[in-house]
Amino acid sequence: MAPSTETLTAERILEATEEVLRRHGPAKATVVDVARALGVSHGSVYRHFRTKTALREAVTQRWLDRTCQALAGTAAEDRDPEARLRDWIRGLAEAKRRKAADDPELFATYGVLAGENREVVAAHLVDLIAQLTSIVEAGVATGAFTTPDPEATARAVFEATSSFHDPRHATEWQRPGIDEEFTTLVDLLVRGLRA
Known part of the structure; x- marks a missing residue:
């Protein structure tokens, strides 16, 4: 293994871990595989993440944080709340659908990791x-x-729309009419919220 010329950072390790998980899946991916991909010793990886569990938790957190960060702008905008609500719910649904469609292997892997890291997922839901x-x-x-x-x-709006953003429903996201169902549900929720 040739030593890496780049500084080893937690972010580089997480990027490599994501690629290793994509290639090997969560059952076979190891810290040694991550170190090999980076051209460093596994001890170097452990200096940033003390255990394999901590590394997998950090990868899960990173993945979930991307969704929160993408939606934060919509949540913080200073414009019509009804339009923001519609855009935020649609943004969440589209982000999850895009992840499932663009990289199904990694999406399935994160399903496994989310099951292992329930506290990280719970914090994500709170956010x-x-x-x-x-x-x-x-x-x-x-x-x-x-x-x-x-x-x-x-919370009720979030739960009511869960079939459009909860990964457990990913197999349903490609069925015909899903977009119309989504629009109908959001229209109903917004009408119920109006003063």
Whole structure:
């Protein structure tokens, strides 16, 4: 193994881990495979991530953070809350569908990793609900929405739309009429929120 000329960073390790997981799958990917891909010793990887579990957790966190970061701009925008709500829900659904369609092997791998890292997934869901809550609160503040509990409402909207963004439903995302079903559901939810 030739030593790498680039500085070994956590980000480089995570990128390599993602590629190793894509190539070998979660059952066969090892820290040694990641080190080999980087041209370093496995001890160098362990200096950044103390265990294989910690490495897999970090990869899962990185994957989920991409979704949160992509949606954060919509959640924080200063414009019509109804349009933001629609765009945020559509953005979440499209991000998950794109991941499933563009890289099905890695998407399946992350399904396994998400099952192993339930605390990371739980924190991700808290972040998503917080973004959605901020949109509902903005709607209440402007008088566009009416609800006594914006957080409970955000959670209900999230759960009501789960078949369009929860990876457990990925096999359904390509069926005919899915976009029309999505639009119908979002229209119904928004009508229910209007003041």
